[in-house]
Amino acid sequence: MDARPLVTDAEFSLSEATTDAEREAHAARQRWRLPVPKYLVDVYTWAYVAPYVRRIFDHQWVPAVILWFQDQALMRRALDEITPGDRVYMPASVYGTFCVDMAKKTAPGPVTISDISTIQLYSLRKKRRAFGLKNLFVRRANAADPIKGPYDVAISFLLLHEVPEDYKAAIVNGLLDQVDEGGKAVFVDYHKMKWWQPLWPVMAFVAWTLEPFTFSLWKNEIADYASPDRRAKFTWTKSTSFGGLYQHVVAVRKQP
Ligand SMILES: C[S@@+](CC[C@H](N)C(=O)[O-])C[C@H]1O[C@@H](n2cnc3c(N)ncnc32)[C@H](O)[C@@H]1O
Known part of the structure; x- marks a missing residue:
């Protein structure tokens, strides 16, 4: 003793x-x-921080509507990157069923999901209890300083477009650092639409009024937020969907 x-x-x-x-x-x-970051309070209190958000937004129809009913396709593709038994990390919660589906898909492997908003952590813990998800670990952390791995799969799901530039770089680099050899980081997020995507004006208006950190993802590659030495340690693939509105980027850590 x-x-x-x-x-x-x-x-x-x-x-x-x-x-x-x-x-x-x-x-x-x-x-x-840890304090809630200023940008989250200033821009997203109504969506992620206020005490009432769980009742209003934590239903699968919310991501469905926000994502123009592409939610199932985007989530399925992200979950397809996971093999049961993997060690999985997600640095921010997601409304609806995604976190539950992720824990179920990964079982018996451990899934760690962190968030910085107290109400989001409360919701996650309720889901863990309601669905008996013994492999789901809920932690408080700023995504810019992720929970230490190593992980087989680290997933950033629609997080980067909600954070300022310095956070984007810190999140991308921080997640890459936690990926084990042969493991991967997966980034699902917004992307610059094709000129013919009819939702162009609507999404530009949404970004302009509600999601000001989105525009840089229309210009920059997610891989470019990684420092050159980290970027070189990974093999990057990117695909887009729904007229270019969404991107799915996978960075697989090379064997040394
Ligand atoms: C992943 S994002 C967007 C997901 C998607 N729009 C949805 O339907 O939920 C939302 C989460 O990110 C969290 N978040 C934002 N910035 C964060 C940060 N710096 N660290 C940790 N969590 C953060 C918010 O508290 C929120 O729970």
Whole structure:
């Protein structure tokens, strides 16, 4: 038995941590104090932070409508990247059934889903209990500083278009760092539409009024947010769907 006295958080500093378990316990305590990023409060309180959002938005019809009924196709493609038994990570929650389906598809492998919004974490925990998802681990973290892996699959699902540029780079690089050899990072997000996509004006209006961080994904490749050394360690493939509105990018870590 460890005879050292228990220390309270106030007495404890990371430099005193001597074991991995102590370091992880300390990191977990620090994560619960993490503030919600300013951009999330300023731009997305109505969607992800306010206490009422769960009742209004956490139903599968919400992503269905927002995604022009492409939700099932986008989610299925993302889930197709997972093999049962994988270690999977997603750095932000998603409304509806996606997190539940992900845990079911991955079982018996562990799925870690983190988020920074307290109400989203509460919703996730309710789903975990309701569906008895013993392999689902819910953690509080800023996506820019993801929960440490390694993982076989790390999935960013419609997150990058909701975050400012410095966050995009931090999330892409942070996720790549957590992918194990032979594993992959999957990014599903918005993309520049083909000129003939009839939803062009509607989506431009939505981005302009509600989702101002989307436009840069119309100009930049997701791979370009990775630092050159990280980018080179992965094999990148990209495909688009629904008239170019959505992209599905997979980065597979090369064997050394
Ligand atoms: C993945 S995104 C969008 C998903 C999709 N629109 C849906 O239907 O849910 C939404 C989630 O990202 C979370 N989020 C946004 N910025 C974050 C950050 N920096 N760190 C962690 N979670 C973040 C929000 O709290 C929210 O739960």
